Amino acid sequence: MTEEELFTRIQTVFAEEFELEPDQLTPEATLFEELGLDSLDAVDMVVALEKEFGVKVKDEESLRSVRTLDDLLRLILTIRDQMNSRDQENPA
């Protein structure tokens, strides 16, 4: 999946699951200030992303650096790469 496709899917998740307006969902949109999410939504966000992309966010630490939707895209890419390289090291 290309970065662009991935971002479109992130937008879809936020539009559907968080019931946000699609035109708000730009890469620069900040989760907390502009999209109005709060700490209560953080867990739901992680759950929704796990379900959609199969990526496991292991701790709160990695979420701290996430401010915008684009940051979120980077985080998913990083986790996905880590998971892929692990799979290559330990082929099932």
Next chain:
Amino acid sequence: MRRAAVIGSGISGLTAALLLSRRGFAVSVFEKQREAGGALHRFRRGSIPFDVGFHYTGGLGHGEILRALWRHCGIDGKITILPFPEQGSDCVRVEGFPEPIHAYFSYERITDELLRFFPREKKGILQFFQTIRDVAASIPFYNMEVPLAGFLQSLAFPEQSSLADLITSCTANPALQTVLSLPVLLHGVRPGNIGLTMHTSVAHLMYQGMYTVDRGGQAIADALLQVLREAGVTVHTSAPVEHILTENGRVTGIRTSTGDFDADDVVFTPHPSLLPDMVSSAGLRKVYRNRLRDLENTLSMFIVFGAIEEAKHNERLRWTNYYSLPASLKIPTPCDRPEQCFFLSGCGYRDTEGAGKNGKDRAVIIMRPANWEEAEPFDRGPRKRAGAYSRWKKSEADRLVSAVQANWDGLLNGFRVINTASPLTFRDELSYVRGAVYGRQHTMNQFGVGARTKVSGLWLSGQSTLMTGVLGASLSALVTVGSMTGDLETLWREVRECV
């Protein structure tokens, strides 16, 4: 005065109500059933009392957490706590292992017992119990020096290492693995799916000493109800809450079958999957509603309630519970041959309450894990009415009783079946989703369910939130009330001062 409506009168609802009224809230409790107490409620058949959701608990020794909480609530002097004596145990027969093993309620005594049967596993056994003790030392409820806030925060994210990881690193012996995983029967999650900290929060107490209460869970509920009455709290029974009323993202009250009730705060203690349908969709995000609906649940149970006449009095039943379990890490999931996995508690033998017409009957309860799917086919009207459900329950009860008789010679002499409960019973009597006896699974694969929600003034508590069991549900009330007042630290300090 801030008005709070508490939904559900189990241990979490009653505890929350009391803690809130002590903090100046005007509190009312609403219970769907005709009687208060939730899983603590003791029902009677032919005047024999039967416990459902309370057989024993840890945490009631001097200086321990539940004792301190109950002292803080003012019920400590109103109930009689009965410690299991030294020889008391969960006595376990593991499939394929020749002798029964006593899982004593003491780190030292269970270690000695296991070393006796498994001398070659010495290193693993010692390492196992040392690890559980070390983990317990990081849990504030058991080591009150540990800060509570940080611990609660860490619970929001799934744990990384499981009970199964620890057990398999300590031993490959299947019978020993079963005995080491025994406490999972008190939280209902398989060893591979339960985080080590969550497991320890239950298991450590079992290894510290177990207790019961004279006259069972009802005595705890009655004591709380008495203190609540004195505090001016009304407990409405036969009052199912149908809807939680909100306006502009704020709670304004609740709707019951008999009318509306204004409230500034609502504490919801039933299964969280039931919440989304009770709140208008404006308040809670779709993603959260779906997460609550999709929560994975714990096992259900099939239970046989019966009695033995005291003339055939059996001292073996007083302080020992009996288990027959499959080998290795399979419990608590229902087995392929369900009757081969059960646990039995002679709870009537521990009680001062006379039973039966002549006061001579003693209640004995046999339980086995069950799947919702076993009972669900009988949920459809016609089949239920056709009596198929009763026939199924009877044949399951007979199989279970025969299995106990085959495994434990003479233990059930004079036993007669009086009643049964199936996953449908739990759904109907306690509103347990899919009959799940411990609520949602507190697994490593599932995120926690916190006390706060997006609707301001709407709070969650109960066994599906912080932790499960009588102790877990009580502590969930403490944490929820702490969040409501915004001063968990003070509340926590006051409870610690009651140690």
